[in-house]
Amino acid sequence: MSGKKRAGSCRQCGNCCRDFIIDVRIGDVTDFEFTDYLQWINCHENVRADIKNFKRREVELLIKTPCKYLVDNGDGKFSCAIQDSKPEICKRYPEEDYDDEISRKCGFRFVDVPERRD
Numbered sequence: 001m002s003g004k005k006r007a008g009s010c011r012q013c014g015n016c017c018r019d020f021i022i023d024v025r026i027g028d029v030t031d032f033e034f035t036d037y038l039q040w041i042n043c044h045e046n047v048r049a050d051i052k053n054f055k056r057r058e059v060e061l062l063i064k065t066p067c068k069y070l071v072d073n074g075d076g077k078f079s080c081a082i083q084d085s086k087p088e089i090c091k092r093y094p095e096e097d098y099d100d101e102i103s104r105k106c107g108f109r110f111v112d113v114p115e116r117r118d
Contacts, residue, residue: 003112003113004096004097004110004111004112004113005110005111005113006094006095006108006109006110007108007109007110007111008106008107008108008109009107009108010106010107010108011106011107012073012077012078012079013077013078013105013106013107014066014070014072014077014078015102015105015106016090016093016094016102016106017066017067017069017070017078017080017090018064018065018066018067018070019062019063019064019065019101019102020062020063020102021060021061021062021063021098021100021101021102022060022061022063023052023058023059023060023061024058024059024060024061025056025057025058025059026057026059027057028057029057031054034054034057037049038051038059041059041061046063046064046065047061047062047063047064048061048062048064049061049062050062060100062100062101062102067080069081069082069086094106094108096110097109097110
């Protein structure tokens with residue numbers, strides 16, 4: 001079996017806690033309505049909508065707002081004020097190679113795992 005595994009380590013840069021990305025699908029709307037929604041989203045501060053697939057109405061929302069539990073350690077590194085009880089999604093990030101603006105800055109990478117031959 002071959003696949004990818006996570007390698008590397010957290011840089012404690014806080015980027016994944018300052019910004020986050022959500023993939024959304026904007027229901028059954030006309031081309032005009034879809035374009036209008038995107039324009040409306042992009043009028044808001046700290047939010048950007050990028051089209052992933054126009055025909056399927058798939059959008060990637062980049063939300064630039066820090067987690068309220070992000071702590072600036074004062075040495076260029078950041079930590080989590082609720083480390084022991086933070087959401088599982090935070091503990092597992094990144095779970096896959098998202099190939100987005102945030103994960104490209106991350107200290108974690110995904111490397112190919114060679115197929116095992118037993």
